[in-house]
Every structure is written in structure tokens, then in C-alpha cells.
Amino acid sequence: MDSAVEVRDLVVERGRKEVLHGISCEVQRGAVTGLLGPSGSGKTTLIRAIVGVQIVRSGTVTVLGRAAGSASLRRELGYVTQAPSVYADLSVRENARYFATLLGLGAAEADRAIADVGLSGAKDQLVGNLSGGQRSRASLACALIGEPKLLVLDEPTVGQDPVLRADLWGRFHELAAAGTTLLVSSHVMDEAGRCDRLLLIREGRLIGDDTPAAIRTAAGTDDLEEAFLRLIREREQVTA
């Protein structure tokens, strides 16, 4: 597998508690990989380690061939946190232009990114006056500026209506088809089927790493939520 991200034996502690217990996985280039797991399972912590903002206890994280957090990765990686990271007192366009300027890019690139997330109609509105879903999309637009090679999105579809969620997933696949690698976290299992590959995480351990089709076949069910539950039960029987 041609990997954009390689995680080896990753152990992370937060608040003196071990929250990732030796995770190893890869994120395939040019595909949409879903990081799925219940609330508190460690998705954000793993994402933080990949984008290089998490202190790790042991193990290695390699991103685009370099150690996670390397300065040279900054221009190649787009990261959208769960809390939208845009300025409320600036318009959508001003935010996008600000991030474009930081990368030495112009207004056209900012407008392209805004159009990509379907916010052209609201580009002159202050971000503080937008709905939660619109604000998340404004944040996503800023991460798309400069066409990063790796896009890491922490629960990007939370608060979006079903039509918009479908649009965003469509956009993620277009980006992947154009060569971008996407890692998208979600705790909503009905989004799992939209991914090319899945990393299933529970209580800081990886319990599944495969395509949705292979996970369905291995678990003997077409329902990915049920497949996830069966993987958990299997694991509990092994460790009991």
C-alpha cells in the first residue's frame, strides 16, 4: 500500500492516562480513509499525533515520508479541528484571503476554496453570523487553500444537514480522485460506508483496518454498525 501516513506502535498519554495503547496503521494515498469510533475512543488524539501537535509517549508517526510535525509539512497538510478555526469578526472571504496570504497565494485561490465548500453565496457574511454548519464549511475552505496533499478533517460533517453532508462527501471523493489523501473522523457509522478504507478505533485500540466491503464480509453482515459491534464482541471474547 502506498501510504501517506504510517503510524507505528503509538502510545499517547493525556492527563496522565494512557489513551492510545500502541496503535499501528497506515493511511493510503489518494483515498478517503474514515477514522470511526465512539466518543472518547481516541480519534482526535490520533489525529493530533498525525498533524504533529500531540506529545507522544512512544512509537513513530511518519507523514508524507517525514516525521509528523516537521516544519516542511505545514504547507502540505490541511487540518480542520472540531471547533471551527476561523475568525468570527471577519467575513468568509476575509478569512480565506488571510489564510491564502499566509501561503503566499492570492484572492482567486481563496474564492476557489470558498466555492469548493458551497459558500460563495455567503462569502461576504461575517463568520460570527453564520450557522454552525456554515462556519464548519468556512473552516474547511481555509484548510483547502493551497491544495494540501493531506487533508485531515476531525468530524467535518457534524451539524451539517443531510444534503450538505452528501455534497461534502462527494467533494471529498473528488479531491481524492485528484490525488489528495483524506483522513476523516466521524462517530456516525452511517458515514463509514462512504469511505474507501476504514480505521475502527475503540478505547484507544485499533479493532479494524480495511475496506468497508472487507469489514462487512469478515463480520458476516452488510450493516457496518453491526459489523463494528461484532468486531468489538469478538475482541472481548479473545481478551476474556
Ligand SMILES: Nc1ncnc2c1ncn2[C@@H]1O[C@H](COP(=O)(O)OP(=O)(O)OP(=O)(O)O)[C@@H](O)[C@H]1O
Ligand atoms: N486535554 C485532555 N486532557 C486529558 N485527557 C484528555 C484530554 N483530551 C482528551 N482526553 C481523553 O483522551 C481520551 C481520548 O479522547 P479523544 O478526544 O481523542 O476522543 P475522540 O474519539 O476524538 O472523542 P470525540 O468523538 O468525543 O471527539 C478520552 O478518554 C478523553 O477523556
